[in-house]
Amino acid sequence: MLSDAPVVTADPSAPIAIIAGTGFYNLAQLTDPTMRDVETAYGPARYVEGTWHGVRVLFLTRHGAGHSVPPHLVNYRANIAALADAGVRDVFAINAVGSIDTSLANGALVCLDDFLDFTKSRVLTFFDGSGPRGVVHVDVADAYHPALRRELLDAAAAVGVQLRDGGVYACFEGPRFESPAEVRMAALLGAHVAGMTGVPEVTLAVEAGLRYAAVSLVCNPCAGLSDVPITIEDVNAVLAASGERVLAVLDEVLARRAA
Template sequence: MIGIIGGTGIAGILKGDKEEVINTKYGKAKVIIDKESDVVLLFRHGASHSLPPHKINYRANIYALKMLGVERILAINSVGSLKIDLKPGMFFIPNDFIEFTKKREETFYDCGKVVHIDMTEPYCPQLRNVLKSILEKRKYAYGEGVYVCTEGPRFETKREIEIYKNWGDVVGMTGYPEVVLARELEICYTSLCSITNYACGISKNILTVDEVLSTIKEMEDKILNIVEEFVNYKFGERDCICKDALKHAVIG
């Protein structure tokens, strides 16, 4: 089963339209299940986009997908560019991350046994290759690199961006801790990022929410095309690092 995490705009590709509540030991998660396509859709900000990044119950969301039998996750994220050549309107596929979050529950192993999960390659290499093949087939411009995750909900300052651009390529607020939680549950995870704007100080203009939403709207059809191809991709057996993550973890 495939899990899609993103915004309400991608609901149209699914045949299911009824939101279901999944009760987990970490709280409730709301999903739409398309049983015919074997796909679960989860809106991380809620169906009405009312949850800010730092208030999302990431653990409940990822755990609910695990409970439903999801083995592969495609996360849809919006990001700001830290590099001039990564232009708004392009896509971005992270291959690593750096995080500067402060308040988030970021592990399933915060009591009982201690588990140190390996994150040498945090995003599933197989899913990243599938995503790249879809983008290249459709001739959609994209880049790869490091995702810098900040706490939000405010945008970053000019001085913060000066630091981040030395370490990463894009900046966003929702990519972490999803990627880690998925690995702890041995779920394959990849991210399709829509570059909606240049980060503060990269562009000469003041960043506005209208600018971000406008670019997302312009990219919506492309995102739907990519998600549809991903959902219909003929996946074989998993033989990646993700499915055996706990075998290679340091457990104390």
């Protein structure tokens, strides 16, 4: 069976989802936040529900409380299924990444438009042949939805935040950082940034019929591109210094949605 994911258009009454990882464990901007523990066909998931500029928002942190879940063990299917079950149609994601493109300094923001998948052991699809739709082949040419990308770029321009239009995200298995040879390989294949959580999250969102866009925040040069060893402390320092600019962009997106 050959099929595309369902076509989904904007629904002003649907909740907006924000998925974040390292450095983004709560959203102070949410009014009346409530923790929701939900069961899905793929296991349990947890998100915080609240409002932001009066817009209903579901905030999901990939790594759980206290960053307790490593990237290769995140239950991506349960996370996306939970959001879809809650009526979400649009997802904005945030990723902390290393830079492969040496023009991207620490703190740079990239609005992704493509990906490379170097993961090895993850459950990466809803369509494993066992469901009622059988085998499904989904087109991911626009996995990062053009309309949501445009919203992010316009919002960034409006609040004076520099957001690069386009970039290829190379997803590695983790939890270790990439080797210098892996970084050189990814660069040859056209990658601009490297991370550990962007895939299969983005492709599962497409399979679930959700519109998805992502902003990557550069926290370090990848291995082999700097003489300084990569440490999580340095990553967290950049997140602390630059994370507010990502939230300013999302704030403008939601303010425009509320207008």
